[in-house]
Amino acid sequence: MNAFKxxxxxxxxxxxxxxxxLTFADVVGRKLLNASITGSVELTELCMLGTIFIAMPLVSxxxxxxxxxxxxxxxxAPLQRWQRVISNTCCSLLVLGAAxxxxxxxxxxxxxxxxxAQLQIPTGPFIQAVSVMLLCTAVMHVVVAVSAYRNLSxxxxxxxxxxx
Numbered sequence: 460m461n462a463f464k465x466x467x468x469x470x471x472x473x474x475x476x477x478x479x480x481l482t483f484a485d486v487v488g489r490k491l492l493n494a495s496i497t498g499s500v501e502l503t504e505l506c507m508l509g510t511i512f513i514a515m516p517l518v519s520x521x522x523x524x525x526x527x528x529x530x531x532x533x534x535x536a537p538l539q540r541w542q543r544v545i546s547n548t549c550c551s552l553l554v555l556g557a558a559x560x561x562x563x564x565x566x567x568x569x570x571x572x573x574x575x576a577q578l579q580i581p582t583g584p585f586i587q588a589v590s591v592m593l594l595c596t597a598v599m600h601v602v603v604a605v606s607a608y609r610n611l612s613x614x615x616x617x618x619x620x621x622x623x
Contacts, residue, residue, distance in 0.1 A: 467517050467595075474509035481506065498578035505575075508585055512592040519550070519599040543607035551600035558593035565590055 485499040496502075518524055531539060565586040573582045 464517060464520070467513055471510050471514040471517070474506045474513060478503055478506035478510065501575040501578050501580065505580070505585060508589065512589050515592055516595040516599045519596050520603065522603065537611065540607055540611040544604050544611060547600045547604035547607065551597045551604065554593055554600060555597040558590045558597060561586060561593060562590040
């Protein structure tokens with residue numbers, strides 16, 4: 460799992476660095492040379508897509524998504540653990556559904572041969588990569604839900620330890 464985390468972290472960092480480098484070069488080219496990089500907006504969009512979706516499984520694993528936790532201090536600890544199990548299970552199902560929909564979209568894009576407007580870069584591989592990263596994100600939510608369930612079963616009175 461650590462190697463997978465490092466791989467995803469490196470991929471997201473590279474995509475972010477490329478986006479930064481491209482933006483810097485485009486601004487310098489426009490201001491100093493009076494010529495911008497052709498297709499820089501498209502390339503920036505693709506780098507942003509990579510940054511977001513490569514990092515998403517890491518964010519899910521760390522539990523760092525934006526959350527609404529106003530009521531958490533009022534809930535007892537066992538209920539908070541059940542909340543983590545249920546919310547991560549629901550998130551997994553929703554993200555899995557999104558991965559399935561995006562996978563279908565990628566298949567249509569491959570069939571149609573869609574490309575970016577200016578540089579004519581095929582968009583199918585990028586959309587397919589998004590569906591794969593969403594699938595990885597769904598798996599990460601399952602891992603977090605199972606971990607929360609194991610912690611729940613180990614701390615409940617009368618539990619016989621790990622039930623999974």
